[in-house]
Amino acid sequence: MRALGPSSISSFLKIVLDVVYVALWGGVAGLLVLVVAALLLSFNPALLARLAGGEAAAEILLRGPVLAGGLLAAGLSMTAVLVIVDRLRRIFVTLMAGDPFHPDNVRRLRIIGLMLAGLELMRYLVWGLGARLPGVDKVEPRLSLTAWFSVLVVFVLAEVFREGARLRREAELTI
16 A cells, blocks of 8 residues: 555554544533633532532532632643644645645644643643642652653654755656
8 A cells, every 4th residue: 555645654643633623622622611610609609509508519619629720721822632633634734635745744744743732731731830729739740751752753754844845846846
């Protein structure tokens, strides 16, 4: 089976990315609804008292903003993954067209690298904020060499694609 062009592996992967993209949009929308619900319930004790009784309501009131913050962090992470999948989808469109060294792919790969780095930095931020919450066990942060290696690989691939696009432009100018 061919790697590029129509009816190739890249067209199959593009379909898989399309399905993941739609599922991620649903996940982001669902998390947004949960964040709003957590904030409404934590700031409206009367509504919460009707939904849950006594101690359960008090427990949710205490944890409502923390829960909303956690859901918001999850939503931001999911949005970053959504951006990554969208850029991958656009790269695969050029692969299906038989044009892997399209100049826009360089920018797309750089955005993917930035999103991967942002996800890793957000993980450190969530750890740092979470470690300061009362009742949270002390957790040591771990540097993920795999994540940072992936970021570097994507940036190197972006430069390879940039060089490929430059060589293609030069070849097109040659008679």
